[in-house]
Amino acid sequence: MNYDHTPVFFLNGNPKDVYLLYNVFVRPVIDGFLNIEENEPYIKARSIYNVPSKKGINEYKPVILEKRDDGYYFEIIEDDSLLSEFLSNTDGYILIPKDKDEIKKDEGVKVTLV
Numbered sequence: 001m002n003y004d005h006t007p008v009f010f011l012n013g014n015p016k017d018v019y020l021l022y023n024v025f026v027r028p029v030i031d032g033f034l035n036i037e038e039n040e041p042y043i044k045a046r047s048i049y050n051v052p053s054k055k056g057i058n059e060y061k062p063v064i065l066e067k068r069d070d071g072y073y074f075e076i077i078e079d080d081s082l083l084s085e086f087l088s089n090t091d092g093y094i095l096i097p098k099d100k101d102e103i104k105k106d107e108g109v110k111v112t113l114v
Helices: 015-033 083-089
Strands: 042-047 059-068 071-076 092-096 108-113
Touching: 015 059, 042 059, 071 092, 071 108
Parallel strands: 042 071
Antiparallel strands: 042 108, 059 071, 059 092, 092 108
């Protein structure tokens, strides 16, 4: 949708979902208009344990990071807190692609930092 050739985005849901929706869908569109290449800060980290997922949908999961001698590891956090608490307790988020049904222990993935 646009108004006078200006794109308009409607984001609905709880603040944490809107935050992720903005970063996943809106920000890349704005960056494209401004000719900005991907500029999300991220690191590679490995899973501390097997992380199940629902095959057939992309899942974004908030994580906390742990630095060890051999690199970074992440742990999924389930958090029903307010956005401010969510952001203060979360180091980033991961994407589990729709063609995967889990991330295996020690599997490396991209963690987008918040």
